[in-house]
Amino acid sequence: xxxxxxxxxxxxxxxxxxxxxxxxxxxxxxxxxxxxxxxxxxxxxxxxxxxxxxxxxxxxxxxxxxxxxxxxxxxxxxxxxxxxxxxxxxxxxxxxxxxxxxxxxxxxxxxxxxxxxxxxxxxxxxxxxxxxxxxxxxxxxxxxxxxxxxxxxxxxxxxxxxxxxxxxxxxxxxxxxxxxxxxxxxxxxxxxxxxxxxxxxxxxxxxxxxxxxxxxxxxxxxxxxxxxxxxxxxxxxxxxxxxxxxxxxxxxxxxxxxxxxxxxxxxxxxxxxxxxxxxxxxxxxxxx
Amino acid sequence: xxxxxxxxxxxxxxxxxxxxxxxxxxxxxxxxxxxxxxxxxxxxxxxxxxxxxxxxxxxxxxxxxxxxxxxxxxxxxxxxxxxxxxxxxxxxxxxxxxxxx
Numbered sequence: 001x002x003x004x005x006x007x008x009x010x011x012x013x014x015x016x017x018x019x020x021x022x023x024x025x026x027x028x029x030x031x032x033x034x035x036x037x038x039x040x041x042x043x044x045x046x047x048x049x050x051x052x053x054x055x056x057x058x059x060x061x062x063x064x065x066x067x068x069x070x071x072x073x074x075x076x077x078x079x080x081x082x083x084x085x086x087x088x089x090x091x092x093x094x095x096x097x098x099x100x101x102x103x104x105x106x107x108x109x110x111x112x113x114x115x116x117x118x119x120x121x122x123x124x125x126x127x128x129x130x131x132x133x134x135x136x137x138x139x140x141x142x143x144x145x146x147x148x149x150x151x152x153x154x155x156x157x158x159x160x161x162x163x164x165x166x167x168x169x170x171x172x173x174x175x176x177x178x179x180x181x182x183x184x185x186x187x188x189x190x191x192x193x194x195x196x197x198x199x200x201x202x203x204x205x206x207x208x209x210x211x212x213x214x215x216x217x218x219x220x221x222x223x224x225x226x227x228x229x230x231x232x233x234x235x236x237x238x239x240x241x242x243x244x245x246x247x248x249x250x251x252x253x254x255x256x257x258x259x260x261x262x263x264x265x266x267x268x269x270x271x272x273x274x275x276x277x278x279x280x281x282x283x284x285x286x287x288x
Numbered sequence: 289x290x291x292x293x294x295x296x297x298x299x300x301x302x303x304x305x306x307x308x309x310x311x312x313x314x315x316x317x318x319x320x321x322x323x324x325x326x327x328x329x330x331x332x333x334x335x336x337x338x339x340x341x342x343x344x345x346x347x348x349x350x351x352x353x354x355x356x357x358x359x360x361x362x363x364x365x366x367x368x369x370x371x372x373x374x375x376x377x378x379x380x381x382x383x384x385x386x387x388x389x
Contacts, residue, residue, distance in 0.1 A: 195378030
């Protein structure tokens with residue numbers, strides 16, 4: 001076991017040393033790319049802080065400690081994925097359920113990852129790819145993929161240096177405040193994340209008739225199966241309900257009403273996070 | 289039974305990272321299949337809707353305050369209000385509703 005671990009970890013260490021060396025004698029163009037990334041990244045960091053604060057409240061309600069929530073945010077950086085995980089953890093789901101849930105909720109990152117790899121120099125080292133991969137979020141991907149020409153990874157690192165600390169700090173702060181604030185305020189803050197979800201799923205429903213049907217339909221089906229479960233007619237765990245409904249409804253919609261994509265968009269999946277992107281639009285304009 | 293938070297986090301992080309890292313390191317082609325692309329496009333909307341309702345009803349102290357917040361949130365989001373505005377309005381709605389309930 002330990003030998004296996006050593007074999008698999010060793011190449012990573014070599015790559016990390018390469019990156020560290022790259023950073024030490026950072027070329028001026030990399031330094032500039034990093035600075036530009038920081039400039040574009042700070043509004044994302046602010047937005048992330050607010051969203052992950054709400055996530056921290058949810059994590060605290062599910063019994064996560066501040067440290068656990070912070071580590072989770074550092075490793076996952078995915079709002080819907082983390083919220084689904086929190087929901088499943090609090091309902092005592094199995095690890096298989098948890099893995100399947102994450103696979104489905106975060107499936108869109110597969111698409112973004114496929115798109116982002118096209119933007120990279122084919123010779124870019126595996127170390128850079130391993131590091132960049134951890135931060136493929138709607139917003140960081142959106143900025144990285146719209147940068148002109150081949151993506152300099154240091155531009156993305158600049159964004160990440162602003163965005164990721166905001167994401168982690170917000171989560172930790174959310175848990176801490178959830179423990180300190182009076183229960184009436186915590187109760188109020190507990191809907192904050194749902195409010196954000198509504199702000200993500202409702203506006204596109206005005207433009208896209210398929211989403212206009214999918215959103216209320218999904219809610220209705222979710223409610224229906226929850227009631228069946230509560231009445232003891234069809235016992236189905238919360239995790240499985242979310243997994244099955246997501247796959248069945250999305251798949252039926254994809255087969256019968258495939259999404260018409262604008263030819264210019266590198267990945268339409270990024271639109272799901274457009275609220276935060278809109279906020280940073282004036283900033284990212286410079287990158288285009 | 290004690291909830292296995294660290295183990296859950298490990299599972300979440302592993303799966304999430306694998307999804308992101310595999311195409312970046314191995315696949316270098318774009319996904320072309322229209323149904324798969326559409327599926328991936330619809331998933332966030334469907335899953336967020338499924339997770340929001342009816343779970344929102346049990347997120348607060350009273351289901352009526354949550355229902356009021358849901359209504360306010362949907363209306364504000366429909367009229368294009370900013371993410372933070374919608375979120376804070378939902379929180380304020382719950383707080384005010386629970387003062388009077």
